[in-house]
Amino acid sequence: MGGLPLFAAIAIWAVLGIIAFLLAMWWLGRVPFWQLKLDPEKQAENIVKIALTLVGGVGAVAYLVIKYQERQQAGRAEKREKDRAVDTKVQDAINQLGSDKASTRIAGVYALTDIADRYKDSYRQRVADILCGYLRSDRANYALDELGQPVKNAYGHLVKSGDSDEAVESTILSVMRDRLRKERKDETGETIVRQTVDDDQLWCACTFDLHEATFHGAVDLTHSTFECVPCFRGTKFERRANFGGAHFAGYADFRGAHFAGYADFGGAHFAGGAVFVDATFARYADFSWATFACGAYFGWATFACGAYFGWADFTGVADFGGARFTGVAGFTGVMDFGWAEFRGGAAFSGIQGQPSFGFEKCKFNREFRGADAYTWGPIPIPEDNDGLPAGAVWKDFPEEGDKDGGATNR
Incomplete structure (x- = not known):
């Protein structure tokens, strides 16, 4: 009732108090309260006692309601003051991110991180959004002439100096990595990912919008846990991108991403769809031991080195x-x-180029044998391997909950 006018709140609580009083009288007397009889000789005295009790109860209710509302108002005022102070800190840190000095920008990153760690709640997502926005921005410095003015080319475009803000970028990635490494244990209870921050300082539940961002330095997000959908659509990784052992609890969007360096997703777990449609792997792409629970989509992806x-x-x-x-x-x-x-099912149709395919001991689901679940495209299928590529075998995969397992047969 905190949003009601004071008089209305007191009236409602008074009525509720009277009803509770009458119900208590009925319970104790085991007769309907409208049939309660008073001693004729003490009728006036009893009426006065009841009236005083009711008046006192109403007064107590009024006092409690007033104090409660005062406390609520004080709490709201305190929260507004706190929010105002935190907002000032956030704005100061954002101003630091806009500095032309890398050291000041790094200080801004740590200031924002401290706000997220200290005030938690919605501030974690807010800080994550600010840092992602910074990474999506054009962070290259521009060349200056002898007068300190920006240099422009013949087309009127600013000329970049080559300084790509890598120190600030690596600081942001380090902050994110520490807060995305949620403790994980294997089936035996042994810790395989060690957590370095408190549970309420983790950013795993935050969304990360890094679409079309450009990472100039190496990206190390090994063993990170993304509980929400991270967006790396169109993101450019100019050096090594390491997502080894990462856990994607939902949809992982890498559509159109460009990996100029080594792309490491070894041991990564994709609980939702893993979408690498139109992605470009300019160097080697490693997905060994990766698990794709809800589909792996590499349609029209470009592989330069296998x-x-x-x-x-x-x-x-x-x-x-x-x-x-x-x-x-x-x-x-x-x-x-x-x-x-x-x-x-698996689709290999329409593959362009002439890669060398390897399917040594690769297992395909016998349930789809003879069906159209597998389309091989340019992959050669020898006549003596029961409709599978050379080295591959059929396997009876156990149904969910089947503890007996399945046998592997050619």
Whole structure:
């Protein structure tokens, strides 16, 4: 009732108090309160006592309501003052991020991180949004002439100096990495990911919008946990991108991402769809031991140096349709699925280029044998391997909850 006028709140509580009093009288007397009888000789005295009790009860209710509302108002005023002070700190830190000095910008990153750690709640997402926005911005410095004015080329465009703000970028990534590493244990209870911050300082539940951001330095987000959908659509990784052992609890969006350096997703777990449609891997792409629970989509992705999916587990559909292998110096690379498991359908149709395919001990679901669940495209299928690529085998995958397992047979 904190939003009601004071008089209305007192009236309501008074009526409720009277009703409670009469119900108590009925319970104690075991007769309806409207049939309660008073001693004729003490009728006036009893009426006065009841009236005084009711008046006192109403007064007590009024006092409590007034004090409660005063406390509520004081709490709201305190919260407004706190929010105002924190907002000032946030704005000061944002101003630091806009400085032309890298050291000041780094101080701004740590100031924002301290706000998220100290005030928690919605401030964590707010700080994550600010830092992601900074990473999405044009962070290159521009060349200056002898007068300190920006240099422009013949087309009137500013000339970049080559300084790409890598120190600030690496600081932001370090902050994110520490707050995305949630403790994980294996089936035996042994810790495989050690947590370095308190539970209420983790950013795993935050969303990260890094679409079309450019990372000039190496990106290390190994063993990170993303409980919400991270967006890396169109993101450019100019050096190594390491997501090894990362856990994506939902949809992972890497559509159109460009990996100029080594792309490491070894041991990553994709609980939702893993979408790498139109992504470009200019160097080697490693997805060994990765698990794809709800589909892996690499349609029209470009591989310049091959990709390794050894021991990967594809529970949902695996779509490589239209993938391009451009090759480096005439070498188109290897697409290796050795010891991987395909529990769902898989599409290899429309693959461009002439990569070398490897399916040593790769297992395909016998349930789809003879069906159209697998389309091989340019992959050669020898006559003596029961409709599978060379080295691959059929396997009876156990149903969910089946503890007996399945046998592997050719």
